[in-house]
Amino acid sequence: MNPAIACVVPCYNEEAAIGKVVHDLRASLPEAVIYVYDNASTDNTVAEALKAGAVVRHEPRKGKGNVIRRAFADIEADALLIIDGDDTYDASRAREMVELLFEGPYDQVVGARREIVDTAYRAGHAVGNKMLTGTVRSLFGNDVSDMLSGYRVFSRRYIKSFPALSHEFETETEMTVHALSLRLPTAEMEVDFKDRPAGSVSKLRTYRDGWRILKLILGLARRQRPSLFHSVVAGLLTLVSLALGVPLISEFIRTGTVPRLPTAVLAAAIMIIAVLVLLVGYILESFMHMRQEQARLAHLRYPAPTRDTDFVPDMLQDAKKA
Known part of the structure; x- marks a missing residue:
């Protein structure tokens, strides 16, 4: 029996391009x-996709992350x-990327973008x-060169273990970090990247989407690397405490008095908070280790x-029944 292969094309107002994308995928796979x-397109995207022979499904909640979450659950x-x-x-490189996934075997193959025209990137x-x-x-980890590529192939076990919590364009970042944190086998293949066709308008908002991605990275660092994150915070608090307290300690050694008692109390309190933050980080690291095991x-x-x-393990059959 041949393996089941599916292609998912998220679309929002892409009537100018979707027909060609579906035809190219059909020719390759x-x-x-x-x-x-x-x-939630408002143009003729659906009609063009149906005309090209695609199966059209609808995700009314706007955002690429919502589409990926729905597709990974359904397919x-x-x-x-x-x-x-x-x-x-x-x-047209779809066939090569799928073949590479099976040959590895890999859990993810990323199409690393190679700009073939100077205006491909905004x-x-x-x-x-x-x-x-x-x-x-x-x-x-260093196993990625184009984190934001939207051209990827995944194995079944990647799809069914990926939580897909993102809502919009930051979903590629979540995909990358998921693979890196679990050390899943990943490969990259260079693919051409070009301008949109005439009549197609980008939905990306440079600064807003960049800020959302950066916030996601920081949030993932806090959750996936809690000891590192909390160590940095504890270190900053320690520096503030020392900056406030060292002059007071020096004065106390020289004169035997504490001239600014409120400052001394503040410095001591900040140092205590720094120690607590560090301890919380190590506790969360233990919970993170258990989460990664699961x-x-x-x-x-x-x-x-x-x-x-032809051979499907019993656990996979049970999973399908569930």
Whole structure:
């Protein structure tokens, strides 16, 4: 039996591009089921997708993260490809990305964008992508070069272990950190990245979406690396306490008096808070370790991606029944 392959195309007002994206995916992966998830479009996106032969589903809650959450819950596939519906990615590489997933086997294959025209990225996006990707690499691991790519292929076990908590464009960041925190096998493949076609308008808002992604990274660092996060906070509090307290200690050693008692009390209180923050970080680290163990076990309930699907473990059959 051949493995089940599905393609998910999130769309919001992409009537100018969606038909070509579906045709290119069909040419590259004729055996795949292509799902176009309409995200409350107000143009002819749905009609164009149906005309191209896609299965259209609807997610009324706006935001790419909401679409991904719905698709990952609804679709059963051994390999699931996601690609934006704006025809900026080279959909003809879909076959190669799926084959790489099975050959690895990998849990995620990321299409690392290679700009083939100077105007493919909007102003500031390339720099912002590098900065945000660098932040994630420094916090969680170096196995990624294009964190914000929307062109990816996932294994079944990745899909069913991914919580998908994001709402909008920060979902790619959540996907990347999920793979890095569980050390899931991931590969990258360079893919061409070009301008949108005429009549297609970007929905990205550079500063707003960049700020949302940065907030998500900081939130994930707080949850995924609590000892590091709390150590930094405790260190800053310690510096403030020392800045306030060292002059008082020096004065006390020299004269035997404490000239500014309120400042001394404040310095001592801040130091106590710093110690408590540090202890909370280590306690949360233990809880995080247990959470990672549970996520890892959920991931291992499903077999590695393979083209031989004749043998399906009993646990997978039980999971499907559930």
